[in-house]
Amino acid sequence: MLHTLVVDDEANIRKTISYCLVADGHTVIAVSNPTDAIEEAGRRSFDIAFVDLKLGEEDGMALIPVLLTDSPWIKIVVITAHASIETAVEAMKKGATDYIAKPFTPDQVKFITRRIGKIRELETEIAVLKEDIQRIGPEDRLQSRNPGMQRVIETARKAAASEAIVLLQGESGTGKSVFARAIHHWSPRSGKPMAVVSCPAVPSELLESELFGHVKGAFTGAVRDNPGRISVCEGGTLFLDEIGDMALPVQAKLLRFIQDKEYERLGDSVSRKADVRIIAATNADLEQRVAEGRFREDLFYRLNVISLTVPPLRDRKEDILPIATDFLAYFCKANHKHLLGFTNEAEESLSTHAWPGNVRELRNAIERAVILGSAEKIGANDLPGNITPALSAPVIGDKVSLATIEELHIRRILASTTSLQEAADVLGIDQATLWRRRKTYGI
Template sequence: MSSNSDRKFNHLNVLVIDDEANIRKTLSYCLAAEGHTVIAVSNPVDAVEEARRRSFDLAFVDLKLGEQDGMELIPVLLSDSSWTKVVVITAHASIKSAVEAMRRGATDYIAKPFTPDQIKLLTRRIGRIRELETEIAALKEDMQRLGPEERLQSLSAGMQRIVETARKAAPSDAIILLQGESGTGKSVFARAIHHWSSRAAKPMAVVACPAVPPDLLESELFGHVKGAFTGAVRDYPGRIAACEGGTLFLDEIGDMASSVQAKLLRFIQDKEYERLGESTSRKADIRIIAATNADLEKRVAKGRFREDLFYRLNVISLIVPPLRQRPEDIMLLAMDFLAYFCRANHKAIFGFTEEAEQLLANYAWPGNV
């Protein structure tokens, strides 16, 4: 496990919905003392509005909200953010209501009166669940890539300087623009920067801009509501909401449609966006890393990329050199690939002949790795 595996979800975004001011105050105090960010409201309307404006890791929902039933609020909150953990709180505890709450998607159930220690234990457990969910998602993504172990070790002085710069930039929230030819390892750098950052315990979402049709890229990033367009049969939160607190990696951003560029620019400036088909502004706390194999300055000059967006993205620029400019790394990478494919195919091959090494060293590597 990586050195970041001990980073917990120490900070949760929590929504409290209770019609009793006393309960809202008590819960807010307990949660804030644990370092969590708390929004407390008294009714379902305000709860839904807050849930649409920002993402929450955890929601405490009172079952009796005046004349309204808190049970009805559970699926509404989950439809906006399926990862939100809902904890039902009530003074009228019963096995029947607990079972019904779980059936509707609640994660836990707590009866009034409760103690601060109960709340602390509960939030720590929820934090651990969110951490495990993120780790599982990352592991699934690693397995789907079916590539060799990703390493940024290099014998090239130039590459070492770029790795060191990336390490120094990782703890900040500054946007990073990765530039270089296809196959030079820009996505490896993006994952490493996320791994080295304070956001490592939160999700990282990857959007390959050329892989998504231009008319769907806006929905993929910002989400949509049911009925926003033909085929939108259900609400979709979008990648930005899905990586709340984490990192959004925009691969090959030079191919992004101009209409989406404008909306991305506004999000970078204001940290606000709207889902397609919805007028409610939402907030998100994410770090953006972008990558391109294109010369964005040339695209700006030709009117194919927004100049203002380019300057917003070009805060910290890392140019990853092609493999032909760092020949000392060829055998290092070759041995990595050999070890990987031996494991994958149950073979035992321990190296290359001198002739094979010479062929590898003399090859131009037009596609890099």
Template sequence: MTQLDILIVDDEINIRKTLSVFMQSRGHRVTAISNSHDALKESALHVFDIAFVDLRLGTENGLDLAHSLLGVCPRIKIVVMTAYASIDTAVEAMKRGAADYIAKPFTPGQIELVTERLAGICDMENRIASLQEDLNRIHPEVYFSSRHSSMQRAIELARQVASSEAVVLLRGPSGTGKTVLARSIHNWSRKASKPFGIISCPSLSRELLESELFGHMKGSFTGAVRDNPGRVSSCEGGTLFLDEIGDLPISIQPKLLRFIQDREYERIGDHKTRKADVRIIAATNMDLEKAVKEGRFREDLFYRLNVIQIDLPPLSGRPDDVELHAKNMLDFFSAQNHKSFSGFTEKALLAMKEYSWPGNIRELRNVIERAVILGKTGQIGEELLPETIISQAPPVRIGDPLALEVIEENHIRSILASVSSLQDAADILGIDQATLWRKRKQYRI
């Protein structure tokens, strides 16, 4: 069963102890409270998955507390407990947002059944949220097959560290797949059923970035019309990916350092110290050592982030991977666009393998998607590739590992470019004009 954070609210100490021991024996984290005030205080500091709430808490009404808990944490599952069970109170509990209702005295089997059912719902909600993020920025998951030793080492290291709680720093040029690798590390970890959040540090101003990261209280600054719990809170139990961490403003860096060290933070406009169990994965294409020397990045934060460093090599040094990824992406985008392609022409493949790919895998993805959209059926030829790729392709040489028709096509193109008439070209090639016309049609010259 998934490990859950469980809140128990009951004014009877024996109930609290019994439930706590039972839940802890099942591997869950438990906080046991006797009253509404302390329960709300704890829920402001921690994100709970399930709350077992007694209907009568001395002079207090447990249903009122259930409503308040849902206001603080909308995804919490409330189980109302009572020794005064009736249909009316059960109906009222459900109206107030309770997920289940259980009568006292209850058996361990009943508690386990309720917990397993709600754990399944929590797990399903987390998976749906993760799938929704994937749909919002759909991409072919092809990046983690590689024929290149440096990329294979990076993938293997990522798999090894996934099961730990260590901070991971992903380094490499833009477009090498750092975001996809961060998500994979999360999915390979024990936190896979918990949320995965992303913050792009360069995309927000200093004020908005701090608010997005740690949250803010209503009225704490102009435009703060409602409370914002922040990504740290919403990723409780899961992973937060900080993309382009080198662009994190210097004023926010001490707050992030404190959170990494102590798991503590405050929302903007609120002095209450909160805690969160969130793993940090960061990425950068910047020379952080240089940024530290220039005073743009804190040295202590750099060392905290750089516990495990994974370097992703650029695509330009991995020509075999270009072909591998291009073919996988072609299958992906062909299916997405309801088209059928058998592959690439040899000349198109050669051009792609010789291209420098300054945008790395992201650029390759865009090129293949464009080719599929513009193409019809059959093979993807060079005519469907951007001019920037074709212009960088080296001339074909005798002895290159190419089909005869590729050499023939390039020879005909070269001759046509060097003469002033088709008859001159035909004479040099040793063929008649009709044959040359057919060859030009065949090769789309």
């Protein structure tokens, strides 16, 4: 489906083109003059525009660069009653993709639209592939031998097929961004762009502009228009990483966008629409932040439609060595090395380390070991000095406190369930009590 703009001063032409495109499953906005065309283009994102070169007393040719300035991806087809090589060349120089001469048939309109539709699909696929190549790594393969992690992956696959907002929770470094990309690629929106906004990485005063865009002169330093990430990922997915750090004023505007699919660019009063799916991630306890007044309760409930808790690496020890082996192969190839694996001592250190930094810490440890290692295998001495075995897990009957047993049990239940409510039900306590226990034990 293409979002199409038709600009022609003749009502019959507008109706004819609109009928042809709607019959092919496309959406159409038809206007009669450049002013309305610019207004509609500012409010919505279009894939293609049919523009008549003679719009009454106005020149359609002058509209081409204006549309392209705000939407550089748009494909413009000029309509002319005086087809000539000179006209076509001039239109192409100004940025038009093709032209069609009056009188034309419905089949001609459908043919050119389908051809441009294929071009747009290829452009989007290329952009997505470029992003994937830049980010590709072994951690992007969502595989696990841990039952709790397997349940999270299966739930994510089911959620991907829907349009529901997904909230990813878990400690830093557990792979929440990997889940977000996977959900996008498993979803019907996979052919459209995915935009990523790291809320802590953008100063709070600039986050609104990063999301919604701004117009030139909206604030000091705004020397040109910025469409914003929402506009860029039209039809696709917006991933908001560490949303718990989002400032309250931006939270209010995000809530409005989630509810109405409408927003305004900073410094602009024009309301715009966008079809974008939201995936959010956080390593913070949003319920606690709601209680502290640092996160909007209504936004939390809007985001918490499908909640997935990614278990920490220490609670899925069966995954440590397989992931480490994948990292080893990846970094050996990247650094042109030929290492044969890990020594028994290194495997022991990797398997028993607590991994407070989770998969991200493991990745960094293996990369360092590959670069500095000189033997056939990675040894314990090649690993960072802080990679030390964790204390062995206590069992019933050991001379340890009840609190130690309770902490270990809560950690394991959280790792093997997909939501806080499910974990609380298994433990036989309410969510508020579970939240207090997690705070006490730093889980």
